[in-house]
Amino acid sequence: MQRLDRLYITLGLLWVIVGMIYGAWLGASHHNNFANSHAHINLLGFVTSTLFGILMWAYPAMTKSKLAIWQLAVYEAGVAILIIGKIIVDNDGTETLFLQIGSVLTIIGAALMLYLFTAKTNA
DSSP states (O other), X not given: OOOHHHHXXXXXXXXXXXXXXXXXXXXXXXXXXXXHHHHHIIIIIIIIHHHHXXXXXXXXXXXXXXXXXXXXXXXXXXXXXXXXXXXXXXXXXXXXXXXXXXXXXXHHHHHHHXXXXXXXXOO
């Protein structure tokens, strides 16, 4: 089994680089209407992915479940889709299915992490 803790932390660090580049562009171009999508990149992408990685490192029994790789895939896909939706909404207020689908996938991914933590650890 691959090191899901390391993969999660690596993805979190990639998200922070994306967030920093995006934030630098926002600041330089005065596109303050995109602040919400910028926050989502950093909080759901960087912070939460990194915390999930730390949880998996601290509780390696979580990674032994076949559900663990699916949890990572659902969560990270959800965040990426959600971010695309947030950028579209931040741009001109257009409602988009990206936002709804990404939100649902992200919540399912977080719920799966809760399940892995409570069912596969002695916490």
